[in-house]
Amino acid sequence: MRLSRYFLPVLKENPAEAQIVSHRLMLRAGMIKQAQAGIYSWLPLGYKVLRNVEAIVHQEQQRAGHIPLLMPTLQSADLWRESGRYDAYGEEMLRITDRQGRDMLYGPTNEELITDIFRSHVSSYKDLPLTLYHIQWKFRDEIRPRFGVMRGREFLMKDGYNFDVDYEAAMRAYDRHMVSYLRTYERMGLKAIPMRADSGPIGGEDTHEFLVLADTGESEVFYDAAITDLTLGDRAVDYDDAAQLRSICEEWTTPYARTDETHDESLFDAIPEDRRKSSRGIEVGQIFYFGTKYSDPLNAAVQTADGGKVPVHMGSHGIGVSRLLGAIIEASHDDKGIIWPEGVTPFHCGIVNLRQGDEAADAECNRIYAALVAAGLEPLYDDTNERAGGKFATMDLIGLPWRITVGPRGLKNGVVELTSRRTGESEELSPEAAVQKVAEIYAPHLAAAAIL
Amino acid sequence: MRLSRYFLPVLKENPAEAQIVSHRLMLRAGMIKQAQAGIYSWLPLGYKVLRNVEAIVHQEQQRAGHIPLLMPTLQSADLWRESGRYDAYGEEMLRITDRQGRDMLYGPTNEELITDIFRSHVSSYKDLPLTLYHIQWKFRDEIRPRFGVMRGREFLMKDGYNFDVDYEAAMRAYDRHMVSYLRTYERMGLKAIPMRADSGPIGGEDTHEFLVLADTGESEVFYDAAITDLTLGDRAVDYDDAAQLRSICEEWTTPYARTDETHDESLFDAIPEDRRKSSRGIEVGQIFYFGTKYSDPLNAAVQTADGGKVPVHMGSHGIGVSRLLGAIIEASHDDKGIIWPEGVTPFHCGIVNLRQGDEAADAECNRIYAALVAAGLEPLYDDTNERAGGKFATMDLIGLPWRITVGPRGLKNGVVELTSRRTGESEELSPEAAVQKVAEIYAPHLAAAAIL
Numbered sequence A, B: 001m002r003l004s005r006y007f008l009p010v011l012k013e014n015p016a017e018a019q020i021v022s023h024r025l026m027l028r029a030g031m032i033k034q035a036q037a038g039i040y041s042w043l044p045l046g047y048k049v050l051r052n053v054e055a056i057v058h059q060e061q062q063r064a065g066h067i068p069l070l071m072p073t074l075q076s077a078d079l080w081r082e083s084g085r086y087d088a089y090g091e092e093m094l095r096i097t098d099r100q101g102r103d104m105l106y107g108p109t110n111e112e113l114i115t116d117i118f119r120s121h122v123s124s125y126k127d128l129p130l131t132l133y134h135i136q137w138k139f140r141d142e143i144r145p146r147f148g149v150m151r152g153r154e155f156l157m158k159d160g161y162n163f164d165v166d167y168e169a170a171m172r173a174y175d176r177h178m179v180s181y182l183r184t185y186e187r188m189g190l191k192a193i194p195m196r197a198d199s200g201p202i203g204g205e206d207t208h209e210f211l212v213l214a215d216t217g218e219s220e221v222f223y224d225a226a227i228t229d230l231t232l233g234d235r236a237v238d239y240d241d242a243a244q245l246r247s248i249c250e251e252w253t254t255p256y257a258r259t260d261e262t263h264d265e266s267l268f269d270a271i272p273e274d275r276r277k278s279s280r281g282i283e284v285g286q287i288f289y290f291g292t293k294y295s296d297p298l299n300a301a302v303q304t305a306d307g308g309k310v311p312v313h314m315g316s317h318g319i320g321v322s323r324l325l326g327a328i329i330e331a332s333h334d335d336k337g338i339i340w341p342e343g344v345t346p347f348h349c350g351i352v353n354l355r356q357g358d359e360a361a362d363a364e365c366n367r368i369y370a371a372l373v374a375a376g377l378e379p380l381y382d383d384t385n386e387r388a389g390g391k392f393a394t395m396d397l398i399g400l401p402w403r404i405t406v407g408p409r410g411l412k413n414g415v416v417e418l419t420s421r422r423t424g425e426s427e428e429l430s431p432e433a434a435v436q437k438v439a440e441i442y443a444p445h446l447a448a449a450a451i452l
Helices: A021-028 A044-063 A077-083 A111-121 A167-187 A225-229 A242-253 A265-269 A321-331 A359-374 A388-398 A408-412 A431-449 B021-028 B044-063 B077-083 B111-121 B167-187 B225-229 B242-253 B265-269 B321-331 B359-374 B388-398 B408-412 B431-449
Strands: A032-036 A039-042 A074-076 A094-097 A103-106 A130-139 A154-164 A192-196 A206-213 A219-224 A257-259 A276-291 A301-303 A309-311 A313-320 A349-353 A379-382 A402-406 A416-420 A426-429 B032-036 B039-042 B074-076 B094-097 B103-106 B130-139 B154-164 B192-196 B206-213 B219-224 B257-259 B276-291 B301-303 B309-311 B313-320 B349-353 B379-382 B402-406 B416-420 B426-429
Touching: A021 A032, A021 A321, A032 B074, A032 B111, A039 A044, A044 A130, A044 A154, A044 A167, A044 A321, A044 A431, A074 A077, A074 B032, A077 A103, A077 A111, A094 B094, A111 A130, A111 A154, A111 A313, A111 B032, A154 A167, A154 A321, A167 A192, A167 A206, A167 A242, A167 A276, A167 A313, A192 A219, A192 A242, A192 A276, A206 A219, A206 A321, A219 A225, A276 A321, A313 A321, A349 A359, A349 A388, A359 A379, A359 A402, A359 A408, A359 A431, A379 A388, A402 A408, A402 A431, A408 A416, A416 A431, A426 A431, B021 B032, B021 B321, B039 B044, B044 B130, B044 B154, B044 B167, B044 B321, B044 B431, B074 B077, B077 B103, B077 B111, B111 B130, B111 B154, B111 B313, B154 B167, B154 B321, B167 B192, B167 B206, B167 B242, B167 B276, B167 B313, B192 B219, B192 B242, B192 B276, B206 B219, B206 B321, B219 B225, B276 B321, B313 B321, B349 B359, B349 B388, B359 B379, B359 B402, B359 B408, B359 B431, B379 B388, B402 B408, B402 B431, B408 B416, B416 B431, B426 B431
Parallel strands: A192 A257, A349 A379, A349 A402, B192 B257, B349 B379, B349 B402
Antiparallel strands: A032 A039, A074 A103, A094 A103, A130 A154, A154 A313, A192 A206, A206 A276, A219 A257, A219 A276, A276 A313, A301 A309, A402 A416, A416 A426, B032 B039, B074 B103, B094 B103, B130 B154, B154 B313, B192 B206, B206 B276, B219 B257, B219 B276, B276 B313, B301 B309, B402 B416, B416 B426
């Protein structure tokens, strides 16, 4: 993309309404614009990152064998009356009446609707295991929406639901979700820690929340520092290998890590003091086994191998897709702006032309642009007449991890400058070597995106 | 995808509620399930086609230089009061009150919101031309939703908006849209004819609707048969070349083609009789120049080169993304089921194993599967124990354009069968040759999808 043809309305001033850094930077970088309280338009740059985050979630869910579909945003109140939640849900549910006087609601979650789909089409254990998921807009009418997309009212969420014949099979789905979530966050450059959470009044036995450590988090968390060293790296995961999944889950759930809701002082005090940490955390996902809580009232049962009939064991598993953009920025920024991890960056590499209109500089920028595209990458070329300082400030603000700077002086020596946004370090390279290096940096990210 | 692991709930019986063939086939092929009147869940197969259609729309819009963003589904009533449409819109607008008593609505279209984004960030002619678009769920509270996704209440639409400094520039945007729409429909295997339409009470000067000819269409259309022979084929389109765009638009708008709203008997009668056609049509898109209808009341103006200030000239341009699935099926099916055009098919090729459990047949199916994936294609492998007749019936119903059939008898002679869904013709080929042929068929479609 050439900046002269793009729509990137960056702000010079800090917007007064933003209380936390991610909200401030998303506004300043021209990523979002508030439409009304807790509801945002995603401007082109923000939309690109949202799509990148969404794509990683899709890829890792499908890698785990989970099947995408799409349920509508509006739901019938009748289904929620069947489960008993229509009256129980409270004021966060946006209730709507259509022109025929029918009660509807803007879905805050989808247990009822997915169970209705399941019970209409599946009646045998032979069709299990089955995990269906979607990524769809949800609405929760927060009394005090705040922190930009971190606590909005209209938000994008991945919610997935497993259907299994018994507890043991449902636990394999639980493990599959935990591992796929670990991979998902790692590809986004995030350290998200699974923490034993409170199942609350719903009363499921097993649930973990995934929290990103950040000062602005709304939750207080306690953990053994050993857990932050864990990484999946490029180990091969076979989602059909239940034993492998179990061992990965044990690796991540053995070190102490809990939110304040489930915190246990005596267990915490048993950790060696130098590893005992408390911090703030942002919740970016949750996995939850709840057994037959919905299959019982909604009558979703399957025939078993021995001819009996049992309600399916279910769980629901969520990732806050739009919220993740805020969490990533909270975890990765500096005074100059955002620092995108390579996995989610809106453009892979910036190109800054120091002397727009200079024949050699223009030609070299065009060559570099074409070479990056040929390598499967998407560059953002600042081809405007802005002065160099302004161009650098914009690139730093919007946070592209790599920048190639092209100017007449360097070109006389056959070099351009390749700069890392994260370290600020630059090196002089031939244009070909700079493109080659950027392509090598992104190669594992492009490979991870191919899941067919 | 292996069918044994997929969720494809096909129906054996014709559902009673479906009045038209596309609705019937979408239900039978397990593509959709009604959630409530005019609101559908997109089951895995339907969701895949929806994403494919959406991807083509994105690619062709971005190829034309139009910039994607995403506006929310819910909008504030206040903006619609500014434009005067809140009271004017009528009962099709779904009006909502939140817990704070604020008036909101589920967006049926986005002229107000996009104009608000524009006026907040753009104030100079130097930032024009600019076309922003999004693909988002809309809601129109139809009194009588029917025909499945063809006339639903919650529907997915691409709506784009051009902002230009004067009428002439806005007409270039109009041409860009017409050509990009022609390409879009052609890639989906559709013949969609641009027809001069009625601008209605809005009173814009220029508008064309795109109609797909089908007996079940809701519009009556009149046209010169010559227009159905026109095709863009693989001609190179340069969206910066206004003269080329104009000449393509003239090619398509010269032959007579109008809906009943603008039909002119005397012009129609001047067409040679053998080319004079009337038919039914399904509207799948519309382009619309409306000048300063929204920029005037919403005060969206830009500074001009000579220091003056003018309201921007706008147009809005829509494609009915979810409706297109119905239109494609109406235009492409037979007694056995759907016949997907290669451009949108949910899976590129079916693999039918005639003797599941036969060692040689299983191994060959696995090899063919891997070879298709290696060619960048997505196969659907029926690895179930269903008998051959049932497997063929399912493949015919869900409409994959190509099928490779593998059985022990053919393998003794080193051949498999490659079958075209459209013609029903089969040929015996070596497995390698069959894969090679399928890969060649899809090569132009994969190439068209790459737009960076």
